[in-house]
Structures are given as C-alpha cells and as structure tokens.
Amino acid sequence: EVQLVESGGGLVQPGGSLRLSCAASEFTFSNYWMHWVRQAPGKGLVWVSRIHSDGSTTSYADSVKGRFTISRDNAKNTLYLQMNSLRAEDTAVYYCARDPSRGSGPFDPWGRGTLVTVSS
C-alpha cells in the first residue's frame, strides 16, 4: 500500500525553525511531483509548496516564499520542508501529498499530517 508518513512537527516559538519530513514507501518516489499542503485548526486546505520528481523545480505559496524551503532525497524516499522565521499564522497540520499528474494535482494519497504550533 502506498504510504506517506510525516514527522517533525511540534511547538516552536515565533521566529523559530522546524524541519518536516515525509517518508514515502511502496511506490517509486523518484517518479512523482510532491507537495506540502497545510490546514489551520478548523480551516480549509491551503497549498504550500511543490517539488519536481528530480528536485529541479520548486514552487511556493506567496505566504511562505523566502521562509520555507522544500527539498527531497530520492535515495532515501523522503520529502522535506525546512520552515524558518515561523509565525503564528503558520500554525497548522502539514500534509505531504503525492501528485500523479502534472505538478498541480490532484493529490493522491496524502499523509496523516504533522501538527506545527507556533506560539510563545
């Protein structure tokens, strides 16, 4: 079964940093675009970032551009999101998702998510 498992979330102070990981299994990770999508408590889904299958192309939502960096290690089947200069409004569950298509979705499957809380 295709599986994505996020880790690395937690409580961090405003201005701090966190690195999220997403471990992929049971599919050829290096063949797919991958994305991060977040969901603030009680709110809807918001796309955050994407990376091409070979890591050559990355994109970011305006709200995180310059603060977040997406990367991947295809040898380790792992996706990353380095989050710096965190703000209260970054508080959310962060999901990684596979993109079987052209780089703008659809997303299938999604991981279970990891909660990031930015608070003093």
Next chain:
Amino acid sequence: EIVLTQSPATLSLSPGERATLSCRASQSVSSFLAWYQQKPGQTPRLLIYDTSNRATGIPARFSASGSGTDFALTISSLEPEDFAVYYCQQCYNWPPTFGQGTKVEIK
C-alpha cells in the same frame, strides 16, 4: 490565482438522501478539477479527478460533472460514512487552489 467558491457551506441531509455540492471557479479550469473528502480528524481522500473520474476504490454513488467554471459533486444516496467535509481543487493552473469546503451533516 484561481478562486474556487463552494456552495452551500453546509448541507443538512438524512441518510439515503441525494446530495449535490457545487464548485464555481473564477476562471475556466477546463476539466482539471478534483474533489476530496475529509472526515473529522482524518486526512483528505481523493474522490474524483479530471472532473468526473472516480479515484481507486471510490463507490459508484459518488459522481461528478461540469466543465469550465461550474462543477458539481453528487452523492446519490447518502451512507452514514459520507457525512464529512468535501473540497474541490483546481489542477489547471499554478498555484493549485482549493475551495473553502462544503460540510455534509446529518439532519
């Protein structure tokens, strides 16, 4: 950025009833529209891609249609496990965007 507007915000129905959810785009997304289901405390699940294609394992009671800017998701007869929040997403243009969601609740 393409804005997706879902209606209604909440749909109150009984098991066995038919549910029709709407998603309207601020500009054409051709046929590149997807639908997701999210149950409380769970991860989103892809239901429909490219307007009308059911994802693997999705029951036939879920169907969808539309093109351009107007799309609909229909659940022909609601099962207890279908009460959830449904999101549409456009896959046509970068950045990918989601609607705000429609909650289908038990009446």
